[in-house]
Amino acid sequence: MFRKKSVWLYLLPGLLGLMAFYLVPFVWGVWFSLTDGTIDNRFVGFDNYLRVWQNEVFQLGLKNTIELSLLCAPVIFVLSFLLAGMLRKPIAGSTFYRNALLMPYLMPSAAMLIIWLILFDYGGPVNRLAVALGFDRVFWLEGAALRVPIVLLYIWKNLGFSVVIFTAALQAVPESLYEYASLEGAGWFRREWSITLPQILPTAFLVFVLAVVNAFKIFKEVYFIGGAYPAESIYTLQHYMNNKFSKLDYQDVTTAAYSFAVIVIALFLLLYRTKSVRQGEAA
Amino acid sequence: MTRKALSLLLALTLLLCSLPGWAAGMVVSAAVGGVSISVDDDNVVTSATNVGSTLYLLYQSGAVATRPVDTNEPTVLGEVLNTQYYTEAPQTEEGQARMDRLFVWDGRVCGMCTPSGEVWTLLDDAGAFAPAKVEGLTLDTSGLVFQEEGEGYSVAVEVSSFFCEGGWLYYTGMVYSGTPHAVAGRISLETGEKQDFACQNLMGLAPVGDGSIMAMLYDVSALYSATTQADLTKPAQYGIFDPEKDAVGTLADIPTDSDMGGYSTSGICVGNGTLYYLDGSRIAGLDLTGGQKRVSAYTGGGMVSNGGQALYVEGYYVLISGYEGLRVFKLDPEGIENGALTIFGEFGSNTHNAFVRSHPEIAVDVSGDYTSDIEKLTQAMVSDTGAYDVLLMGLSYMPVERLIEKGYCADLSQSADIMDKVSAMYPEMVEPLMVDGKLYGVPVGMSGTCYGVNMELWKSLGLTEDDLPTSVPELYDFAANWVWDYGEDHPEISLFDLGSYSSQILYSLLLNDYIAYMQKQGEELVFDTPVFRRLMEGFSAIDFEEILSVQDQDKDTYWTPDALFSTAMSVGYLGYQDERFQPLYLSLEEGGEPFIGMSLSVLTINPRTKRMDEALLYVSEYLDNLDKTSANITLFPDHNDPVENDSYQSNLEDMQKSLAKMQQSLENASEENRAEIEQQIQWQEESIADWENYRYSVTAEQIADYRENVAPLVYVIRQNVFLNADASATSEINKLLMQYMEGAVNLDSLVRELDQRVRLMQLEDQ
Known part of the structure; x- marks a missing residue:
């Protein structure tokens, strides 16, 4: 009994911090999204939600955010899985390659962006390569074409972290299972699909969820290159929220944020259910 | 009449004619020895001292008056020659008192003449005004006059402290000649000897009352020197000064609310166990025992203090500073802890000061913040302490419409008085501030610019009025061809008035004018229009580097004396017109209608203010005291009376008095001086006749011209997406x-x- 009570004592500072910096703002934010934002802050029900959801720019931002996430997350997932599989084998320099993959994740975004800006500049190496291959030069850093460097940057930056997670998970898969499968005549794809994936399903789920959630936060790189009002093709939901915040439209910010949170939770539940079903089948 | 008398007459004439015009106010007159002396309510006091609760005042005119500290009822005692701006002793008649600094010495009110070092007592034993020179005493006042080495002139020190203590006259001040620096010292009233203080950074001294002396230290050298490393944001410090050791004891910080640190601290005095000082626009009291700081009074002025000398007089703070002269504030009045009517955006304009002066019973403060950030504004308006009550904002660059939308501006329709005044304005000025028939702000000023052309230079190029550009694209085309057409042959003419900054200014005007143009058309802001494309093509065709290369003018010079075009002729300030240029009202497209985009200044009231009545009164009286030469005319279509120059009447009277004296002296003049006096009379009569040309700062013709030619072109710029967007x-x-x-x-x-x-x-x- 005494130990249990003392546990609460140790947890108290952290819990207070959690309440003060997460729970209270969360609840307060919900209240904000239900008021009109005037000096008297009158309750208006779901008017804000109706207005924001009908806003063309909010819809654009939401669409772009989901598109980018659905584009980036599977690519990250598949690439990191394949790379982790390759690095699982005891090849020379595997540690070096693993560290090299992780390096972009540790680098400051601003430094990486400078490299990207040089690479994709109108006169940069990418365009010069394109010209050498017989293609026209492209304004990669403007307009709709900005999606390409943004997606590539995101993948390059976040790939290493997923590789590290997958590598750790793959270490736990018994080698004997692969030997049995090989003896049974299973090819590479069959082995990975029937042995590896079921064995590392929780980790794969984690990696996929992280990839999706991180993709939702792709704003920072876009803002650095494209500014507060970039091309429509990469105008994300965070742009909408960021711009609204600077205009003191806290109601719209919280409305958009909670709307998005609901979508993310729904997606998470869907993925979780898929994972559970798959786990059940595997069992 | 002797030459000496003639010189005196001329000197007096010059002195009287150079006096600044003062606002009309209560006038107290006294006749002394047949000469009429008057002190206007707003007359400039240049020096003051006190005996008990009685103030003794020396005016710039030389009048000496007395008044109780708690009532503004000066009684003129007499007249002396005020030698404030003299660096050398002026010639005076035998026995005429001359002085510029008052002080109390052993209970006697005295005056010191800085140029001569003389000391005069002002009152006799019965307390009557009877100036008498203290014989056998000449003070070494060289510490109060600065002479640059090798220069033939000297300048008076700007004195910040001056008082008598223990038989010494103590002073501090600043010298603004050469490298500005602080000076401090004392003069013995026994021997007349001067002692300069070597203690660094003495910016103020004040008697504590027990014989000791309080000092204020602040290193201001970094303001005037690129080599020193002084931190200007640090607060000033105070401590007891030992004049014998020429050192200050234990130092402590003088707390300040200003971001400018000790620079905003000035005017120290000590009384009631408290160090009082100017902290920006407030008078602060620092308890010398406990160290707590409080706000003891509000001056109502701008945040950057003008400083000056301060006296503690029985619960009052007496300040003598610059052109404001004498101001008296009751310290720690009842209710001071409730704060003051806080005005945001004011710098201490004449309009604002008129309210402060006419309502001493209302504590007024100006916020030191001039942010345009909407978040900071709204937070400041709902704050529990120091919330803004009234806000002065610019409609074109501050989020006024958003504040109205969010309910941060009070409905002013509740005041019939304000509504009545506003109804007399141009409707287009008021319309941006009306929502659903309610008024949420009042216009109080308008400003804008237009292009201008120097017609003299224009004609010297062989061009006529018909050749003048009528649109901005035409102006750009002229500029693009300038070098080939005229520039190479006329290097003495600068094309634009802002030298190497012209391109930035023109580019900024292009964007702002285009946005205003689209607003005026009632269209959404888009840039893919023939008008914008034409503007950009025209602007990009101008080679500014090439233009500068053919001009004689130094590229680094900001102001160009012989410029063909002005890019920023002020519109709306009728009292000031740059006579070199003729306004050029251009349309934004060829064949279009010209317009002038104007930025409106507005006053709004915080709906959460706890001082609604005072705020409404402030707004109402603000409208009554708008600048007569600008807002009062440009906002009200029916205000068409010419504006007389403030100094016209007073200067005319002075000139007429001088003429009368000359004519009187002519009657008694000898034959040899007659011709000279007659010549002077003629000059004076011509001056009086010529002075009529300066009667009006804004003439009826100027107002009529504005109504006919400018007012129809005015367009009030509204807020746009760029203003609402993130920086x-x-x-x-x-x-x-x-x-x-x-x-x-x-x-x-x-x-x-x-x-x-x-x-x-x-x-x-x-």
Whole structure:
């Protein structure tokens, strides 16, 4: 009994911090999204939600955010899985390659962006390569074409972290299972699909969820290159929220944020259910 | 009459004619020895001292008056020659008292003449005004007059402290000649000897009352020298000064609310165990025992203090500073802890000061913040302490409409008085502040610029009025061809008035004018229009470097004396017109209608203010005291009376008095002086006749010209998406435009990118 009570004592500072910096703002934010934002802050029900959801720019931002996430997350997932599989084998320099993959994740975004800006500049190496291959030069850093460097940057930056997670998970898969499968005549794809994936399903789920959630936060790189009002093709939901915040439209910010949170939770539940079903089948 | 008398007469004439015009006010007159002396209510006091609660005042005119500290009822005692601005002793008649600094010495009110070192007592034993020179005493006042080495002139020190203590006259001040620096010292009233203090950074001294002396230290050298490393944001410090050791004891910080640290601290005095000082626009009291700081009074002035000398007089803070002269504040009055009517955006204009002066019973404070950030504004308006009560904002660059939308502006329709005044304004000035028939702000000023042309130079090029450009694109075309057409043959003429800054100014005008143009058309802001394309093509064709290269003018010179075009002729300030240029009202497209985009200043009231009545009174009286030469005319279509020059009447009277004296002296003049006096009379009569030309600072003709030619072109610029957007968004727009100017993008890319951004900004706000 005494130990249990003392546990609460140790947890108290952290819990207070959690309440003060997460729970209270969360609840307060919900209240904000239900008021009109005037000096008297009158309750208006779901008017804000109706207005924001009908806003063309909010819809654009939401669409772009989901598109980018659905584009980036599977690519990250598949690439990191394949790379982790390759690095699982005891090849020379595997540690070096693993560290090299992780390096972009540790680098400051601003430094990486400078490299990207040089690479994709109108006169940069990418365009010069394109010209050498017989293609026209492209304004990669403007307009709709900005999606390409943004997606590539995101993948390059976040790939290493997923590789590290997958590598750790793959270490736990018994080698004997692969030997049995090989003896049974299973090819590479069959082995990975029937042995590896079921064995590392929780980790794969984690990696996929992280990839999706991180993709939702792709704003920072876009803002650095494209500014507060970039091309429509990469105008994300965070742009909408960021711009609204600077205009003191806290109601719209919280409305958009909670709307998005609901979508993310729904997606998470869907993925979780898929994972559970798959786990059940595997069992 | 002797030459000496003639010189005296001329000197007096010059002195009287150089006096500044004062606002009309209560006048107290006294006749002394047949000569009429008057002190206006707003007359400038240049020195003061006190005996008990009685103030003794020396006016710039030389009048000496006395008044109780708690009532503004001066009684003139007599007249002396005020030697404040003299660096050498002036010639006076035998026995005429001359002085510029008052002080109390062993209970006697005295005056010191800085140029001569004389000391005069002012009152006899019965207390009557009877100036008498203290014989056998000449003070070494060289510490109060600064002479630059090798220069033939000297300048008076700007004195910040002056008082008598223990048989010494103590002073501190600043010398602004050469490298500005602080000076401090004392003069013995026994021997007349001067002692300069070597203690560094003594910016103020004040008697504590027990024989000791309080000092204020602040290192201001970094303001005037690039080599010193003084931190100007540090607070000033105080401590007891030992004049024998020439050192200050234990130092402590003088707390300040200002971001400018000790620079805003001045005017120290000690009384009631408290160190009082000016902290920006407030008078602070620092308890010398406990160290707590409080606000003891509000001056109502701007945040940057003008400083000056201060006296503690039985619960009052007496301040003598600059052109404001004497101001008296009751310290720690009842209710001071409740704060003051806080005005945001005011710098201490005449309009604001008129309210402060006419309502000493209302504590008024100006906030030291001039942010345009909407978040900071709204937070300041709902704050529990120091919340803004009244806000002065610019409609074109501050989020006024958003504040109205969010309910941060009180409905002023509740005041019939304000509504009555506003109804007399041009409706288009008021319309931006009306929502659903309610008024949420009042216009109090308007400003804008237009182009101008130097017609003299224009004609010297062989051009006529018909050749003048009528649109901005035509102006750009003229500029693009300038070098080939005229520039190479006329290097003495600068094309634009702002030298190497012309391109930035023109570019900024282009964007602002185009936005105003689209607003005026009632259309949404888009850049893919023939008008904008034409403007950008015309602007990008101008080679500013080439233009500067053919001009004689130094490229680094900001102001160009012989410029053909002005890019920023002020519109709306009728009292000031740059006579070199004729206004050029241009349309934005060829064959279009010209217009002048004007920025409106507005006053709003915080709906959460706890001082609604005072705030409404402030707004109402603000409208009554608008600048007579600008807002009072440009906002009200029926205010057409010419504006007389404030100093006209007083200067005319002085000139007429001088003429009368000359004519009187002519009657008694000898034959040899007659011709000279007659010549002077003639000159004086011509001056009086000529003075009539300066009677009005704004004439009826100027007002009529404004009504006919300018007022119909005025367009009040409303807020736009750029103002509502994040600062980084507007910098992106500027970046795009600069990329176009540098040739990195073509015009099609530019308008596409601009429109896409603007479209997003507009859609976000829906």
